Amino acid sequence: MPHGTPDWGLVGPKSTTFGLDDLGEHAVRLGSPDFFDRRGDVLWLTDFSEGMGMVEALPAGAGAAVRLVTGYSRQGAFCVGLTAGTTGLRSATIQKMFPWPVYSRIGWEFSFSCHLQTQYWEATVAGQSPTLEFDVSVRYDHVNNILECLTPGGVYVPFATPVVAHEYDTCDNTLKMVADLGLYNAAGVWAPEYVRAILNDVEYPVEVAGVRQLVYTFGGPGGPFIRCAAYHFGLAAGNAVGYVDNVILTQNEP
Numbered sequence: 001m002p003h004g005t006p007d008w009g010l011v012g013p014k015s016t017t018f019g020l021d022d023l024g025e026h027a028v029r030l031g032s033p034d035f036f037d038r039r040g041d042v043l044w045l046t047d048f049s050e051g052m053g054m055v056e057a058l059p060a061g062a063g064a065a066v067r068l069v070t071g072y073s074r075q076g077a078f079c080v081g082l083t084a085g086t087t088g089l090r091s092a093t094i095q096k097m098f099p100w101p102v103y104s105r106i107g108w109e110f111s112f113s114c115h116l117q118t119q120y121w122e123a124t125v126a127g128q129s130p131t132l133e134f135d136v137s138v139r140y141d142h143v144n145n146i147l148e149c150l151t152p153g154g155v156y157v158p159f160a161t162p163v164v165a166h167e168y169d170t171c172d173n174t175l176k177m178v179a180d181l182g183l184y185n186a187a188g189v190w191a192p193e194y195v196r197a198i199l200n201d202v203e204y205p206v207e208v209a210g211v212r213q214l215v216y217t218f219g220g221p222g223g224p225f226i227r228c229a230a231y232h233f234g235l236a237a238g239n240a241v242g243y244v245d246n247v248i249l250t251q252n253e254p
Contacts, residue, residue, distance in 0.1 A: 037107075037176055037198060039253055040106075040107045040250030040251060042248060043249045043250060044248070044249045045246075046246075046247050047073070047075055047076045047078070047245060048068065048073075048079055048245065049076050049078055051068060051078075052066075052068050052094070055095065055247075056095050057092075057093075058091075058092070058093040058094070058095060058229075059085065059091075059092045060085050060089035060090070060091045061084065061089055061091065062085050062086045062087040063083065064083055064084060064085030064090075064239070066080065066082055067081050069081040072170050072171065072243040073170070074111040074170070074174075074245040075245070076245075078245075079171055079244060080094055080243065080244050081241055082094070082232035083240070083242075084119075084234025084239060084240045084241075084242070087236075089233070090119070090233055090234050090235070090236060091231055091233045092231075093229055093230065093231045093232070094244065094247075095227055096228050097228075100223075100224035103182040104182050104252045105179065105182065105254070106136075106178070106179055106181055106249070106250065106251050106253065107178045107249070107253045108123050108124075108125045108176065108177055108248075108249055109174065109175065109246070109247070109249075110175060110248070111173065111174045111244065112171055112174075112175065112244050113167075113168055113172065113244075114165050114166065114242065115240040115241050116240070117235045117237055117238045117239075118142045118167075118233070119234055119240070120139045120140065120231065120232075120233040121140045121175060121232055121233075121242065122137060122139035123137070123176075123177050123229075123230060124136065124137040124230075125177075125179065125226055125228050126227045127225070127226040128224065128225060128226075129224035130224070132190060134179075136150075136192075137149065138150075138175070138194075138206070139156065139231075140165060140175060140199060141158075143235070144161075145161060145162040145164050146160065146163060147159055147161070147197055147199060147204060149206050149208065159204065159207065159208045160197070160199075160204040163199050163202070169243065171246070173200055174198070174199070174246070175198070176197065177194070177197045177206075178194075178197070179192055179195055180195050230244050232244070
């Protein structure tokens, strides 16, 4: 007798197999990198098993490098090594451009390692249209063990302390941030805000007075786009090497 629904829908019982309302566990067992926080609908994800041709490499400073690495991954065979420079910005970054998403809550997530000389790991989603611009940036300060978010004035302010990420070569830490791009204020003006940040096993609300609103009042030429980036900053004392894996962009976050 009929006992379930097909995997691709919630109607139409059949007698040979059971259907599932949620295939998240099934996807993870088949190797999906989306296993840390399954909320939201995935727009893009990678564990770099197909290489790193889909991301842009941005090394900055003396000795900086961005390279595909065998080993140190969160899962699978590959991750990306981000060697921070010792001069200038002292960073190494991967970024990817996307069309402007739907006006919903978006999430940006990656797993990473920390070096003795790591200063920051930063998760950024910046968007631009001809009339508006926003910048969502949450960073982990490994030196001072705090989480910070970027204000519209370009200043980072702390919202969680103390927080600690492990100093391992493998990508055993995970950072995820969520921002709401679907908010409007009482005057009907678009006013996106930070929602939450997750570092490893703890979720933190981003509720520092005066910093939740992200929108700027200017834009730029061209069609609308968003830029998603994972930054690794090092101290000047040495070329800190950090590894990044399981990079995920989501929309429709709860």
